[in-house]
Amino acid sequence: MAEPPHDRTTQRPDRSPTARLEMTGINVAFGGVTALDDVSLLVEPGQVHGLIGPNGAGKTTMFNVACGLVRPTSGRIVWRGDELRRLRPAQLSKLGIARTLQGVGLFPGMTVLENVMVGAHRHAKAGFFSALFAIPTADKDEERLRRRALDALAELEATEYAGRYPGSLPYPVQKRVALARALVADPELLLLDEPASGLSEDEMHELGELIRTVSSRMSVLLVEHHMDLVMRVCDRITVLDSGRLIAVGTPEEIRADPVVTEAYLGDDVDVDADAAQLASGTEGAHRG
């Protein structure tokens, strides 16, 4: 993964990211329970933005709002200067936003290569009738998508698995394939939902480098439990607690912020502490 990105000059112009995501005053209530209370989030172009908080803080809900899976009761989402109203997940890809799922969410009945090719859906040109009559342009289009998908797999060092089915692959490899499927769409904003879960230290380190690499061509919004990864790769961090925004800042500022420390960074945070905190209910959050 440390390799430089492949030569893609034929496929995309070497651009620097220009699009910014602004979410302001987002409120979400499930039934009577407030999941998000007036939360705002700003992802600048080319930024790696971390979204953190203890379990149940509303990170994933915020994420789901950003991609149309959850509709906020109020609030504005502005992307590239346009307000997104009634956002639906299927529109995301056209808007240049890609997202990975917390699980891996691969298509079990398709090979790794096909999985990634589906990710390139928005770049497909050949339509129904050229496919129906197998007109050569459809073949050419397929070849283009295949090349694109192989490039994405190569960037994630997963080329050797192209012909395998996801179910037969180890979990970390599946995660890499899922990431390739998001990257192949060539998005301007990449939403990563707990990309490091289930990865070893080494793999997490590689993931961090990869995120830094791709941030040269897209913005990244990251929900993650692993503090070391978040602190290492993020330019800016937003901290949620119990559905409210409690801090925004650089990793250094967040690390030094007493409010955050109290809410979240109690001890030396790791997943075990998180799990213990979850098990012992809310008191755990104030333990430190």
Added chain:
Amino acid sequence: MSDLQTPAGAPGAASDDAPSTATAAANASSAGAGGRSFLPKSTLLRHLLVLALCAVLAVLLLEGTERSTNDQISRIAFYAIAAGGLTLLTGLNGQISLGHGALMAVGAYTTALMLDVDGDPLPLAVIFLVAVAVTAVVGAIVGVAAARLHGPYLAGATLALAVGVPGLTLYFSDTLGGEQGINVRAPRAPDWFVEGIEALSGERGQGTKWLAYIAVACLLISYFLLANLMRSRIGRTWRAVRDQEVAAELAGISLGSWRVLAFVVSAAAAGLAGGVLAIVVRLTAPGSFLPVLSLSLLTAIVIGGLGSLFGALLGSVLLVLLPEWARDFGLEVLDMESAQASQAAFVIYGLLLVATMLFAPAGLVGTVRLALLRRRAARAMSRAGGG
């Protein structure tokens, strides 16, 4: 987190997952599966080559068998056309339909009505195209409703179609002929065909033989088109919708419209199948389109292997031939009365279905493909482990 992580290349997590997750998938083989270097790279050329080969085989088969077998082949053909469309819908797109018999009825009645005119009817190809178009429109309407339904609800809704449509023919009995149905004037064989067959095998190429050729030609053309779709991006997108809705949506796929598209294509195939049925059976009556027809089609694609055209064809062959074999077996070996033997055919059919579900849940084609997949996975594992 340590219990979650599996080092890349370690054999642990990867052994048996592939078969369990790939049951439906195994049938819809992937384009990039490899090992086809002896065939042309272009999809069109490859499929045309297979088409030509199948056409030659079909001619040999039709000329090498007698009249009654020709008739059986015609019946296999229209079942197979409908089953091919259904396997695309159910196997590739994951939507179940218990109403394809009704869609066949739409195609059959359209064909029958267009042939039942004073003077010369339109060319058969045009009539079939109209039948396909009409059925596709009906399929689109059903598909829009179906796209919002899942599993048992979808099965129920489409079953209602299968139950309702035959009743419709009774309601409009003036135009649709009621219980007796419409006698279909089978088209006559053109002179070039009669002469050609006479030159080829010395037989008279009329009646049953002409119809068998039409049926097989329709089968080959429809399978050619369906195979094109399945191997293309369209097929891949359908499979994505089937496998993981959220991930598919995030890739920019609008679930609803792709589901409707699958329904339309599938209905079009059913419409053509109905048209062929009308001329082969020479009668279009509600009795031919009872819900059991829809169930038979579903049985055929499950036994053959969901998502595979070859499986659909195989299932249709069994659908037509098995009852007859079973009857002969009952008559001759078990010395049954003919009525008993006909009943025994159902029993044997049912037993076969149960046995398939127990021992080869992926169907005939799927089981073979799964075995190949498993071997490939095992080889890959041993390579990873050993090297």
